[in-house]
Amino acid sequence: MRNIILLIQKYRNFLFFLFLEFFSLFFLFSYRNSYHHYNYLSSSNIITSSLYNFQYNMFSYFSLREINNDLLKENTILKNQLLNKDLVVGRKFIKSKDTIYQKNFLFKEVKVINSQFKHYENFLIVNAGKKSGVRDKMGLIGTKGILGIVKNVTDNYATIRPLINPNFGLKVIHEKTNSWGDLIWVPEENNYQNIFVKNIPIYTKVKLGDYFTTSGAEGLFPGGIKIGKVIEIKENIEQQTLDIKLKNEEDFSRTKIGFIVLNKTAEEIKQILNKR
Amino acid sequence: MIFEFRNIAWFIGLILVQIFFIDFLDFGIYSSYFSPIIICFFILKMKLDTTVINLLIYAFFLGFITDIFRNTLGLNTSVLLIITFLKPTFLYSISSKEDIEKDVELNMFTIGLVRYLLFFGISIFLYHLIFFIMEQFSFNNLPILFFRAFINTMSALVFLIFLQYLFIFKK
Numbered sequence: 001m002r003n004i005i006l007l008i009q010k011y012r013n014f015l016f017f018l019f020l021e022f023f024s025l026f027f028l029f030s031y032r033n034s035y036h037h038y039n040y041l042s043s044s045n046i047i048t049s050s051l052y053n054f055q056y057n058m059f060s061y062f063s064l065r066e067i068n069n070d071l072l073k074e075n076t077i078l079k080n081q082l083l084n085k086d087l088v089v090g091r092k093f094i095k096s097k098d099t100i101y102q103k104n105f106l107f108k109e110v111k112v113i114n115s116q117f118k119h120y121e122n123f124l125i126v127n128a129g130k131k132s133g134v135r136d137k138m139g140l141i142g143t144k145g146i147l148g149i150v151k152n153v154t155d156n157y158a159t160i161r162p163l164i165n166p167n168f169g170l171k172v173i174h175e176k177t178n179s180w181g182d183l184i185w186v187p188e189e190n191n192y193q194n195i196f197v198k199n200i201p202i203y204t205k206v207k208l209g210d211y212f213t214t215s216g217a218e219g220l221f222p223g224g225i226k227i228g229k230v231i232e233i234k235e236n237i238e239q240q241t242l243d244i245k246l247k248n249e250e251d252f253s254r255t256k257i258g259f260i261v262l263n264k265t266a267e268e269i270k271q272i273l274n275k276r
Numbered sequence: 277m278i279f280e281f282r283n284i285a286w287f288i289g290l291i292l293v294q295i296f297f298i299d300f301l302d303f304g305i306y307s308s309y310f311s312p313i314i315i316c317f318f319i320l321k322m323k324l325d326t327t328v329i330n331l332l333i334y335a336f337f338l339g340f341i342t343d344i345f346r347n348t349l350g351l352n353t354s355v356l357l358i359i360t361f362l363k364p365t366f367l368y369s370i371s372s373k374e375d376i377e378k379d380v381e382l383n384m385f386t387i388g389l390v391r392y393l394l395f396f397g398i399s400i401f402l403y404h405l406i407f408f409i410m411e412q413f414s415f416n417n418l419p420i421l422f423f424r425a426f427i428n429t430m431s432a433l434v435f436l437i438f439l440q441y442l443f444i445f446k447k
Contacts, residue, residue: 013328017361020336021354027343028350028410036351036413 072109072257075143079107079259083222105222107259108132110140112147113157117164117192117252124148124160124252128260134158139220139261145227145249146170147258149220158260163227164192164252171218172197172227175211179204181244183212183227190245192252195228197244204242206233212246219269221261287338289443290315295345298435309424312432313352314439315342316403319360320396325378328361335360348411355407359399366402370394383440393433401429 008015031037083105110132114125128134130153140147140160148162149170161168163185170183181200190196197212210230216223228246236243263269294315303310319335339353346352367376370391376382384392404425409415 013332013361016329016332017357020332021357024336024339024350024353024357026350027340028354030349032349033351 076107076109076259080105083107083225104264106262106264107141108134108262110134110158110258110260112160112255112258115252115255120187121166122162122164122192122252123151124162124255124258126158126160126258126260127156129154129156129158131155132260133262134260137220137266138263140258141221141225141261142250142255142258146214146221146225147250147252147255150260160258162252163195163248163250164190170220171215172212173215174200174204174206175213177204177206179206180215181212193248194231195246195248197246198236198241200242200244202235202237202240202242206230206242206244208233212244218273219263219266286318286321286443287334290318291338291341291345293439294342299346309427310431312400312428312435313403313407314400314432314436315339315352316356316359316400317396317436317439319356320363320399321382323379323381324367324376328364331360331363332357351407351410355403355410358406359403362402363399366399367395370398383444384437385440385444396436397429397433400432401425404428404432 027033029036108128110126110128112124113127114123116122116124124140124147126134126140134150134153136150136153138150140150146163148160148165148168150158151161152159163170163183166185166187168183168185172181172183173179174181179200181197183195184198185195200206208230212227212230214221214223214225214227226249228248230244231247232245234243234245294313298312298314301307301310315338318338319331322331322334335356336353339356343349343352367382371387376387380386382395387395405421408421408425412421
């Protein structure tokens, strides 16, 4: 205590100066001097805003997970808008921007929590199930291309049969010529990065670098979603077809997110296919 | 007693001259270069044995009253307090402690013209510089501020010499 008093005595001049200076600055920045008052406010805002910015930079790193989730949701909405531009029954169906047109496809964002790609029969698991409205035989698309079809559904999870599974089959079309083909993954000849398209007529003009897309015919996927790029063409003389090797758009070794495709008219398509 | 009276007279006189004469001078567009502030002379001329606390109190009231009239509440007060606090530093930077007698008022007759120009010059220049920076409240146009402070210091020094010839009697 005595030391404190001594200290105050020693620096009393300076302390008194500070006291009066504080007083006068208080007057200076009071609301009576509008210029200094607002300048004080704004300069203090510079300090606070830079602090806030610093804090934001710090904590935005930790909230990347939430930001990613938000972006995912936004992507779903955008995909809903983008891929519903045309009512996809056939590829060349009339495109309509009328209000009459019906939204055929809805998308639900999911996370791929397990992805196999080295096995004979590969499967993916996503974190959405019956509770989220996922049903059997729904499509799953990734951010670049298609991923697979829902095979099994539990309450909270779903198993996906991906492209890279020998039991996977899908009608695809060549983007430039609209020729139909069948997508087949042969475990002995393909790895997780490529896939075969067969049954394309031999006269079709397919070039390296062309794309194959979904047809939308089976109602699993919207039309026009890329599957892969042509990297190899072989002629099958016996069957007069082309065996085409595609490089998958989606990289199954690093798949993280996807969108379950809900087709509102799936039942109708099923009925028509069965009647035939 | 006479001393006290003289101080009070200087106190009131400087404020009156500052507010009713110098602030009313009009040089058109050059007015900002000729608006010296001379009230700090009251603090600077105080005897060396005046305690700092007394000086600070004088400075506070001197600045406060000037501010009320000049409509710059707190501006002159804060600058004057800084100058008051730093006064010994300025003084001893131009002369040793033994050179100046403790119980003599500081003016051009007691400390000589050269020291007067140095000591009062540095102090008043700093006063103006801090004043202008605080008034503008930013460091923009710093060269112009230096120039303004310099010109104002010159005019203040000349004006103070004039005042001292009028009101301080040589012994």
